[in-house]
Amino acid sequence: MKNTKATIHEIAAKLNITASTVSRALNNNPRISEETKKKVLKVAKQINYQPNHIASALRSGKSRLIGVIVPTANRNFFSSVIRGIEDLANNLNYKIIISQSYDEYDKEVQNIEALLNARVDGIIASFGKMTDNFDHFLKVIEKGIPLVLFDRTADVLNVSHVILDDYLGAYQAVEHLIKSGCRRIVHFTNIQRINIYTERKRGYEDALKANGIEVDPELIVYGSMQLEDGRRLTEELIEKGVDFDGIFSSADYAVMGALQVLKSHGIDVPGKVKLVGFGNEPFTSFTDPTITTVDQKSIAMGKITAETFFEILNSKETEPISKKTILKPELIIRDSSK
């Protein structure tokens, strides 16, 4: 069973017609008679013909490939968004290439470069935490390649994006803590100043002010928002003897670390300290107590991101559409704040 190649020329030769005809037949072009189409299809099946996507991509200039860059696919939020994108893309006969930046700037730049080389028809991305220079994204824009950002974006880039109302999410979370009786609320935020963290911080501050509570800089602490950071920050607060009765963390992993440390110190949650995280990672409903958190609407975000992307892709470059969508978060109240 030799793989003689299986190209349209193969098929053409067997039927004594030309490759053009075969191509048209396979694409169901009306100029080809039904009879010929049938024959072509039959032979195609017979020799196990597989269209060479690369050849057609070269000819058409469209690869039907979309690059998706996320910090890591290993997070419920990102993988949900990816799924949303993938579903729509596949329906439209596009394939996605997922690249992970692992929150490293260099990797992100390399990924863009590689996707550009692969001649993707467009890019959908969420920044890594270290990204504070956007030249690589500007390059994408300059090349006229459709770009849509989600969740982690930057205002300096005037690009279509789909983000969460992080400010609102934080505001509601903090207000909830205040209503539950907290007065000295710690805020865990990220060292780097990405949009999502600055917005959450702003929401935290405004919610306090709106409720007549002064913002105490001592209560705002910085880390990378991993589990370990949450542990360390909490240990430090306890060591320093800082007085606090609530924690609003801008990430679930960090609040998990806080919970562990508080428990190990015999500090009752939610009795003494109430907790709220951000992200609605699945594990937040597995812990004891379960953790109150803010849901980021990942499914909707994926869907809308993809829709926005294809809208731009199909807009025929008339005008560079810039569409910004802001989703409303949802506070999921669980035991850690009751």
Place this chain on the structure above:
Amino acid sequence: MKNTKATIHEIAAKLNITASTVSRALNNNPRISEETKKKVLKVAKQINYQPNHIASALRSGKSRLIGVIVPTANRNFFSSVIRGIEDLANNLNYKIIISQSYDEYDKEVQNIEALLNARVDGIIASFGKMTDNFDHFLKVIEKGIPLVLFDRTADVLNVSHVILDDYLGAYQAVEHLIKSGCRRIVHFTNIQRINIYTERKRGYEDALKANGIEVDPELIVYGSMQLEDGRRLTEELIEKGVDFDGIFSSADYAVMGALQVLKSHGIDVPGKVKLVGFGNEPFTSFTDPTITTVDQKSIAMGKITAETFFEILNSKETEPISKKTILKPELIIRDSSK
């Protein structure tokens, strides 16, 4: 700033040389003088030249793309493996296309088809749970496209693979429960009979027998191994009044469900019932009590899978190498079994 195209012909025109020379210069071909190379490089930078990967892929017949199919990237295990593959691949200047099958058979078939169309140079895959027909993989093999499987495989396919010694992992887990005093150990296993689950079940049974405990079919229960399945199965056991003092689950999510239900019924873990999961998902160390589990060596698996893959890819079809690696699991003992 018009994008006049930026091809090697562009560069050639500007320097009054031919595209062949430019191509050779860019590829650092010794036949081209240093002087010309410098000029070419300079102009390339100047017009922001980006090699067209698609064109070279068509010409060379090599896309430098590797398809990776996993059930879902949203699991620590799979994402770690992917990271391992990606690292090596990127070093070798290959790009990976991640496709998720979401454990759906049709999606898996479609993914294979799409990857084949995209003309990937090879495929690395882990089966979905529903996969019990392997025609789509056979097609890959017949086409002579390198294929390496990991974790979830099938013996009927004589393909290189990297798997975990699931039997051993299960054996050790169950032995550990027995040594901790359990006599009536429940086993959660998957409805579908994929290699990993049948092996774990075998390990469970053999460990019991080796310790003089009879295998009680009543204690072996079936589900899809999601959180909900664990909950349901545990509820059912309690309802039926089945007597048990330990659970060995072939998945962490399911054992988490069991933990929740046991706690809600006031059954002490590990006092009354001891638990062991499988997979070492991060959340198993977040729960209360923390959950004993079996680590699947995902990092090593990713690395070895990638190495095996490239070995095959570079083996010049001399002989279709078939290399099978079996990794040793590691039992991570935590509070749920103490």
Place this chain on the structure above:
DNA sequence: ACATTTTAGGCAATCGATTGCATATTAGAG
């Protein structure tokens, strides 16, 4: 019966990079 559409395909160029073979130029060899 002759002119005009319509139908069904063929021809050849194209997409951009690569490469075997040929060639012009220069450099050494004798």
Place this chain on the structure above:
DNA sequence: CTCTAATATGCAATCGATTGCCTAAAATGT
């Protein structure tokens, strides 16, 4: 001062699918 060898490029075909333009043959009109 010729002759061969090395050096640096050019030429043209190729990878496989697509498509604008052209043409032969059949169908329709009057």
